[in-house]
Amino acid sequence: MISNQDSIIQVSAPGKIILFGEHAVVLEKTAIASALSLRTTVTFTPNTNNTLLLDFPDLPGFGIREWSLDEFKKLDHFPNDVDLLKPIECNELFQKELNKIIDIKGIHTFLFLFCALTKCNKAYNIKITSDLPIGAGLGSSASFCVSICAGLLKAFDTYICGGCKQCVDNGIVIDQQKQQQQFCDEQLNLINLWSLQGEKIMHGTPSGIDNAVATFGKALTFTRKNGYKILDKGIPPLRILITNTKVSRSTKTLVEGVIQRSKLFPTLIDPVSNLIDTISTQCIESFNQYHTDKDNDKLQQTMDLMFDMNQHLLSGCYGVGHSSIDTIVSITKSLGFHTKLTGAGGGGCVITLLKQDTTLDQLSSLKSTLSSNGFESWEATIGDPGVLINIFPIQK
Ligand SMILES: Nc1ncnc2c1ncn2[C@@H]1O[C@H](COP(=O)(O)OP(=O)(O)OP(=O)(O)O)[C@@H](O)[C@H]1O
Ligand SMILES: C[C@@](O)(CCO)CC(=O)[O-]
Numbered sequence: 001m002i003s004n005q006d007s008i009i010q011v012s013a014p015g016k017i018i019l020f021g022e023h024a025v026v027l028e029k030t031a032i033a034s035a036l037s038l039r040t041t042v043t044f045t046p047n048t049n050n051t052l053l054l055d056f057p058d059l060p061g062f063g064i065r066e067w068s069l070d071e072f073k074k075l076d077h078f079p080n081d082v083d084l085l086k087p088i089e090c091n092e093l094f095q096k097e098l099n100k101i102i103d104i105k106g107i108h109t110f111l112f113l114f115c116a117l118t119k120c121n122k123a124y125n126i127k128i129t130s131d132l133p134i135g136a137g138l139g140s141s142a143s144f145c146v147s148i149c150a151g152l153l154k155a156f157d158t159y160i161c162g163g164c165k166q167c168v169d170n171g172i173v174i175d176q177q178k179q180q181q182q183f184c185d186e187q188l189n190l191i192n193l194w195s196l197q198g199e200k201i202m203h204g205t206p207s208g209i210d211n212a213v214a215t216f217g218k219a220l221t222f223t224r225k226n227g228y229k230i231l232d233k234g235i236p237p238l239r240i241l242i243t244n245t246k247v248s249r250s251t252k253t254l255v256e257g258v259i260q261r262s263k264l265f266p267t268l269i270d271p272v273s274n275l276i277d278t279i280s281t282q283c284i285e286s287f288n289q290y291h292t293d294k295d296n297d298k299l300q301q302t303m304d305l306m307f308d309m310n311q312h313l314l315s316g317c318y319g320v321g322h323s324s325i326d327t328i329v330s331i332t333k334s335l336g337f338h339t340k341l342t343g344a345g346g347g348g349c350v351i352t353l354l355k356q357d358t359t360l361d362q363l364s365s366l367k368s369t370l371s372s373n374g375f376e377s378w379e380a381t382i383g384d385p386g387v388l389i390n391i392f393p394i395q396k
C-alpha cells in the first residue's frame, strides 16, 4: 500500500456563520452555527529538501516562505514528547521561540500544529488557499486549523479509531475521480480537539464552536460545557445574504473585550448573556416547530425578531458593533430585511435574513444598494459538509 507520506494530500474545511450566540458562547451560553459552502483548501506535497515550504497566497504580505526542518527541531521547547492522540495547548515558551523565527500569530498556529503532529519528520510544501475572506467572521482561522490537522494526522496514519476502514481508505482518488470522503466520528473528534489548540493561539479563549463547525459541518448547537450537537433535522430552508463590511478587526481582541466587560459588570452583562441563550434555545424550538408544521411565516417572524434582538445586544451591550454594521442594518431594514453581525463583530461580516419569496429583483435591488454603499454581498449556501480529504498517490 502506498504510504500517505508518498502522496499528495488535499484537505478542505468549510467556513461558518453563527446564527445566534456569538460571544455569549464564550461565556458558557448556547450558540447555533452552520457550515458554509465557502471552504479553505490545504495541499500537502512531500519534498526531498528536508524543508518546510509554506505558500499562503491569501495572507497579505506572506507569499512563500521556506525553512529547514532542523531550524524547528533544534528549539529548546520543541514538542517532542506530545502524544498525538492527546491534544494539548501550545507551550508558551515554544511559541516565544517561534516568534523569534516569525512574528505572525497565524504562522505560530501552523508551526505548532506541524511540529506537534509531524515532529518535523517529513518535509512538505504546503499551500493554503481559501474562498473565505480572512479575518471577517466567517471562521477562516478554524477552517485553516481543521484542514491542517486533518491532513497531518492522515499523512502519518495517526488514527484515534485505530485505523478503521473509512479513515484508512478515505480520499483515495482513483482515475482523478475525487472521493471527497470524510473521517469516522472518533477521528473527527481528534481533528476537532487539535484544531481547538490551534484556535487558542489565534483567538486566545475560543469557545470551540468555530472549529466544531469546520470539522463536522452541517448545522449545530454548541455550549462549552456539552460541546456540539448536530441539528439532526438540519436547518429549515433559510435564505441568508452575507455582506462583508471589509472592516478588519481582531477576533482575539474582541473576545477578550467581552470577557473583560462581563467580569467588570456581571450584574449587567449576565442578564444579557442569559437573554442571548434564550434566543438560541428559542431558535432551536422554532426550527423543531417548523419541521412539524412547515409554517414558514411563523418561523420568519420569529427569526426576524431574534436577529434584531441579538444584533442590538451584541452591539449595545457586548460592545462588538461597528458603524459599518449599523449602516448595513439600517439599509436592509429600510428594504424590509433583518440583519445581525456574525462571528466576532467589530466589522467583518453580517448576515441578512432573506424571505423565502424574496424575488431576484428584490435581491438585486438589495445587493446594489449595499454595493453603492461600498459593501460586497452574496447569498450563502449553508449546511455544507465538514472536513473532506483527497489523496493523490505520487506515481514513482
Ligand atoms: N487562507 C489562509 N491562509 C493563511 N492564513 C489564514 C487563512 N485563513 C485564515 N488564516 C489565518 O487565520 C487568521 C484569521 O483568523 P481570525 O480568527 O482573526 O478571523 P476569522 O476566523 O476569519 O473570523 P472569526 O474567528 O471571527 O470567525 C489570519 O490572520 C491567518 O493567520
Ligand atoms: C466570537 C466567537 O463567539 C465566535 C467567533 O467566530 C468566539 C468563539 O466562540 O470562540
Ligand SMILES: [Mg+2]
Pocket (backbone or CB within 6 Å): 139, 140, 141, 142, 203, 210, 251
Ligand atoms: Mg477565527
